[in-house]
Amino acid sequence: MKPFLNPKAAESSFWNQYYETLPREKLNALHLVRLKKVLRHAYDHSPFYRRKLDEAGVRPEDIRSLDDFKRKVPLTDKSEFLPFQDEHPHYGVTGALPEEYLAMHYETSGTTGSPLRVPFTLYDFERFGESWVYGFWGLGMRPQDSFYFAFQFGLFVGFWSASQGVRRLGAKLYHGGGQTTEGHIRLMQRLRPTVLVCTPTYALRLAETAQSMGVEPASIGLKYTYHAGEPGPFALPALKKKLDEAWGATSGELLGMAEVDSMAPGCPLREGVHLNETNVFSWIRDPETGQEVGDGQMGENIVTSYVNNAQPLINYRTHDLVERHYRCDCGRTWAYFRGVVLGRTDFMVTVRGTNVYQSAVEKVLGSIPGVSHHYQLVLSTVREMDEMAVKVEPEPDVPSAKYPELARLVEEGLRATLKVRLEPQIVPPGALPRYELKTRRIIDERPPERRRLLER
Amino acid sequence: MSGPRSAADFWRGKSVLSDKERRDALAKLAQARKLIQEMRQVMDLPQIERCLSLADMNLHFAQWNLGEDVGLAPELEEE
Numbered sequence: 349m350k351p352f353l354n355p356k357a358a359e360s361s362f363w364n365q366y367y368e369t370l371p372r373e374k375l376n377a378l379h380l381v382r383l384k385k386v387l388r389h390a391y392d393h394s395p396f397y398r399r400k401l402d403e404a405g406v407r408p409e410d411i412r413s414l415d416d417f418k419r420k421v422p423l424t425d426k427s428e429f430l431p432f433q434d435e436h437p438h439y440g441v442t443g444a445l446p447e448e449y450l451a452m453h454y455e456t457s458g459t460t461g462s463p464l465r466v467p468f469t470l471y472d473f474e475r476f477g478e479s480w481v482y483g484f485w486g487l488g489m490r491p492q493d494s495f496y497f498a499f500q501f502g503l504f505v506g507f508w509s510a511s512q513g514v515r516r517l518g519a520k521l522y523h524g525g526g527q528t529t530e531g532h533i534r535l536m537q538r539l540r541p542t543v544l545v546c547t548p549t550y551a552l553r554l555a556e557t558a559q560s561m562g563v564e565p566a567s568i569g570l571k572y573t574y575h576a577g578e579p580g581p582f583a584l585p586a587l588k589k590k591l592d593e594a595w596g597a598t599s600g601e602l603l604g605m606a607e608v609d610s611m612a613p614g615c616p617l618r619e620g621v622h623l624n625e626t627n628v629f630s631w632i633r634d635p636e637t638g639q640e641v642g643d644g645q646m647g648e649n650i651v652t653s654y655v656n657n658a659q660p661l662i663n664y665r666t667h668d669l670v671e672r673h674y675r676c677d678c679g680r681t682w683a684y685f686r687g688v689v690l691g692r693t694d695f696m697v698t699v700r701g702t703n704v705y706q707s708a709v710e711k712v713l714g715s716i717p718g719v720s721h722h723y724q725l726v727l728s729t730v731r732e733m734d735e736m737a738v739k740v741e742p743e744p745d746v747p748s749a750k751y752p753e754l755a756r757l758v759e760e761g762l763r764a765t766l767k768v769r770l771e772p773q774i775v776p777p778g779a780l781p782r783y784e785l786k787t788r789r790i791i792d793e794r795p796p797e798r799r800r801l802l803e804r
Numbered sequence: 805m806s807g808p809r810s811a812a813d814f815w816r817g818k819s820v821l822s823d824k825e826r827r828d829a830l831a832k833l834a835q836a837r838k839l840i841q842e843m844r845q846v847m848d849l850p851q852i853e854r855c856l857s858l859a860d861m862n863l864h865f866a867q868w869n870l871g872e873d874v875g876l877a878p879e880l881e882e883e
Contacts, residue, residue, distance in 0.1 A: 364869055366821045378871055385876050449879060471861050471877050478865075626869055657876050 352491050352518060363485040367626055368680045375681060376414055379629045382654055383417050384408060390660040393444035396432060397660060400424070418631050418640055418663075423650065425665045426607065430462050438465045445469065445658045454505035456606045457702050457767055466505065466607045467658040475655040476505070476609050477512025479624045480602060483613025484517055486678070487600045489543055489572055491518035496541035498524045498532045498554060506577055506701075509610045510545055510602075519543075529557045536568050544595070547701045548575040548587055552732035555594035566596030574600040576610070577701035578734070579800050582620055583688035586797030590732075603668075603688050608653050608661055612685060615678050622682040627655045630683055632672045635693050646671045648693050649685075667693040691800050697727055697790065699736045702768040706789055709738065709770075712761045718746045718754055722780045727792045734794065737771045738762065744777045821870075830872050837863050 351358070362368050370378075387408040390397035401407065404422045411417050432441040438453065451470035455463035468476065495514045499507050501523070514521045522539050524532050532554060536544070544551060551573050555565040573595055575581065580601035581588030591599040603612035603621045611628045612621035623630050631640055632647040641647040649666045669692060670685040697704050706725065713719050722741040727734060742754055751774040758772035781788070792799060821829075840860045847853040860878050867874045875881035 360820075366826065367869055367871065370871065374871070381873055382876070385880075389876055389880055445879075469877065469879075471865070474861070474865070654876060657880065 358490075361486070362679075363482045364626075368482065368622075368682060370625075370681055372674055372681055375625055379625070380414055380417070383414075383629055383652060384411055386652060386654060386660060386662060387411060387417075387421065389657060390444055390662055394442060394660060396429075396442040397444075397662065414631075417652075418650075421663050423663045423665055424661065426456070426464050429464055429659075433465050434462060439467055439659050443467060443659050450658055452505075452508075453503070454508070454606065455503040457504065463503075464607050466656075468656070469658050472655045472657055473509070473512060474516070475627055476509045478516050479604070479610035479613055479627055480510050480513025481517045481613075482622070482624060483600055483602050484513065484519075484543075484574065486616040487572060487574075487598065487614060487618075488616075489517065489519065489574075493517075493542045493571070494520040494522065494539070495543040495545055496522045496524055496532075496536055496539065498527075498544060498546040498550060500526045505606050506604055506610075507545065509604070510574075510576070513610070529554060530561060533558045533561055533563055533568075536570075537563060540569050542569065542571045544570050544573045544597075546573075546575065547577040548573075548580045548591060548599070548601070549578060549700065549733045551575065551591055551599075552594055556732055565594055568595075570595050570597040572598050572600060574602070574614075576602045576604050578698045579688065579798075582614055582618055583800060584797055586795075588618065601688065603685065605651075605666055605668075607656075608651055608664065608666070609655055611651065611653075612688075615676060615680070615684060617676065617678045620676075620684055620686040621688050622676065622678075622680050622684050625682045628653050630672075632670065635669075641672075643674050644671065646690060665693075669693060689800060697725070697734075697736065697792075699727075699734050699768055699770065702766065704736060704766055704768065704770070708766060709762065710789075712765050713738075713740060713758065716754070716757050716761055718742050718750070719758065720744075720777065722777075723789065724780055725790045727790065727794050729794045729798055734798070735771065737773050739773045739775050739780060741775055741777050741780055748776075826870055830867060830870055833863050833867050833870075833872075837867075 391401055391408050400422055406420045410420060429442050433439060449469045450467045452468040452473050454466045457463065497507060497511060501508060511521060522541055524535055527535060558565045573591055581591050581599040582601040588599055600614045601621065602610055602614055604610040609627050612623045614621050629652045631650050633650050634641050634647045646669055649668045649670045651661065651664050651666055653661045668689040670689060671687060673684040673686055676684040694705065709725060713723055720741045720743050724739040726737040726739060738758065740758055742751065746754065755772045755774050762770050837860055840856050844853055844856045847856060864874060864878045
């Protein structure tokens with residue numbers, strides 16, 4: 349029988365050593381060539397981009413350097429896409445390829461309002477999934493490994509792309525599907541996977557549940573746990589220690605963005621992530637001045653994707669604050685984000701893998717009769733999971749007998765819009781603190797080690 | 805084509821893939837794609853045509869990941 353990989357390839361400590369270690373000058377030269385192609389494609393095929401670039405007075409042929417690209421091509425933001433998609437569903441103005449080329453449709457969680465619809469061609473989705481493999485391989489996973497996915501699948505792309513990544517790696521995959529937490533433990537005991545993939549907080553919950561069932565988590569035999577969807581082990585050192593100890597395994601992390609790519613697989617040195625520069629070009633922008641910041645400085649990650657050809661994303665604002673470095677002791681030359689995402693340019697927290705924006709909560713509360721504009725979001729940690737309580741003051745004329753009903757309306761409204769269950773707490777009028785200047789809406793009671801750097 | 809190397813080697817600009825090896829690989833990939841494209845043009849069995857299309861996609865993927873100047877995707881390349 350032929351070997352699965354030829355012996356030389358099997359020995360490599362990189363998934364693609366050629367590209368992952370390409371000198372910066374060569375990477376930048378390739379980026380310029382490819383960015384021009386993205387611009388040309390978007391200008392020729394997407395009415396949204398043609399109008400946007402025309403309004404900015406920029407034509408694809410005007411871009412002759414990376415500086416031109418960063419300075420002349422306008423930024424894009426998710427909020428620009430949403431009204432067009434509502435008017436011309438699904439991607440009538442923002443799309444750039446005919447329907448027959450589209451193979452996948454995913455959506456963002458919709459926590460800022462309407463979900464963003466994201467189409468992929470089959471090829472682009474293959475490349476989206478490939479991003480995971482750089483991280484899997486770098487940490488030591490190989491085709492002989494077997495992956496257990498402890499989550500349900502839906503219109504959220506994250507773990508579909510991870511599944512695609514496992515396929516590209518050539519490893520075996522167990523989809524745990526819609527099990528209870530206890531059900532996952534029983535399945536893992538029987539199947540004996542070597543890799544667990546889920547959100548980091550759910551991995552801790554699984555370990556805790558295993559122990560409550562009398563099952564020592566390490567006895568399952570995992571070698572690795574791999575995480576996305578929330579700040580993970582490379583962002584939070586205390587979480588890394590906890591995960592590693594809980595499972596007796598090595599934890600890993602990938603930074604992805606549903607509408608862009610699984611764009612930054614984990615560094616094998618486990619303190620940050622590397623941007624997959626085969627799929628994405630990125631530069632870091634000072635949110636205050638709009639200027640590019642230098643190596644090692646912090647700013648907003650602005651990305652252009654080579655793998656969103658069905659709906660191009662060009663100079664796209666991620667709102668993630670990162671600290672970019674161009675050198676890493678692991679040998680990769682791909683942009684390195686130490687500590688992964690250090691904060692957000694907007695107010696957003698992640699609860700059980702779902703991004704919750706303060707503005708979205710405020711919008712829901714504002715639509716419920718009897719709810720005043722005094723509210724607070726209180727983040728805490730309960731059984732290793734991040735939880736959020738929504739404290740709400742009713743209008744003064746609402747009788748206290750109606751509070752339970754009001755709580756139910758708030759809970760239902762939040763769940764319908766945000767797709768995550770948050771705990772409403774109705775407090776008497778006047779109970780929440782008043783502020784003279786900026787109102788403090790988010791109270792983070794999680795231990796500092798569970799928060800991103802800038803939120804501590 | 806590869807094997808474990810130290811980080812210091814990378815900073816000296818070395819790669820496991822020599823320029824010649826890379827050029828040779830790219831030349832073979834281009835030949836393979838040309839052959840597949842010729843077959844696709846005359847193939848009247850949709851199943852086989854689709855197999856060829858997926859093979860072409862993966863070869864484009866290899867070209868892209870070796871830094872070749874190719875289109876964003878096979879369907880976006882000029883005839």
